[in-house]
Amino acid sequence: MAVINNLDNKVHTHLAELHAFDAASRLGSLTKAAEQLNITQPALSQKIKRLESFVGEPLFLRQNRGVKLTPTGKALFEATHTNLQSLRDIFENIEGRKSTKQVRISTDFAFAGHWLVPRLANLRNDLQGLDIQVFTSQTPNNPLTFQSDLIISLKRSPPPDTRNHILFEEEVFAICSPRFLMEYGPFENADDISDKPLLDLTASPDVGWHNWESWLEQQGVTKCPQTTAVGLSNYSLVIQAAIRDQGLALGWKGLIEEQLEQKELVIACPQSVQSDRAYCLQLREGASPHVKKVYNWIKANSIQR
Secondary structure, X not given: OHHHHHHHHHHHHOHHHHHHHHHHHHHOOHHHHHHHHOOXXXXXXXXXXXXXXXXXXXXEEEEOOEEEEOHHHHHHHHHHHHHHHHHHHHHHHHHHHHHHOEEEEEEOHHHHHHHHHHHHHHHHHHOOOOEEEEEEOOOOOOHHHHOOOEEEEEEEOOOOEOOEEXXXXXXXXXXXXXXXXXXXXXXXXXXXXXXXXXXXXXXXXXXXXXXXHHHHHHOOOOOOOOOEEEEEOOHHHHHHHHHOOOOEEEEEOXXXXXXXXXXXXXXXXXXXXXXXXXXXXXXXXXXXXXXXXXXXXXXXXOOOO
């Protein structure tokens, strides 16, 4: 471990040299690289020499018309260029958002489709002049999350603070269309549901969404459902299938209110499953004033104030 930490420290001390090396590698010229970095050519040459001393091998072949990468130099360039470019892109993106009043919101498909998008018109009307960007993914810790100003995710409820707000706690119901309830119901408890056509959300296990097996198990139903009508990987598809009388689905509090109010769906039985998780709104540290406005707007329009 000490060896690894020592190597990390050495790499960190050579970040400026790596930046100079990247420029010279891309441009094929020490002169052009020095001009781009706004330093003198001797200063850039010294950075390259220090990096070569650290690596222990030459990184460039000096030629009359510039420099050419050695095999070691080529390997180092391939390893460093992508990461340095990613950093450039992120910093440019941050600066661009500051100047254009852009607000990036990262969330999952279900929350975006059933809570956020239906309210976007009101959000834009109340906070005019902002460029709202919504990015969706079911994969935790995806790259878009790290570039977002606001993150909305289903996770264990965090301790309350000024940058985390619980929108609504997790509660999951059995739901179906009124016609399906008339044909197959009534359902007094979970046992009455387990042998009926079920619509399942086939999300990745690391996402942590309930499926019918876990929901029924928490209701004390030990027999595994055998009559699942279909498995769907997108929550919006599950809801659409339920509205079209194709089976029972699981409905999350906060995501199905519109369908319940419009009588497209009904709660099939009185039992529900609650947990210590919640849909949480997270504000990035150092957020701009217009990002904070969106954060406060979403808080004010959530179920749990």
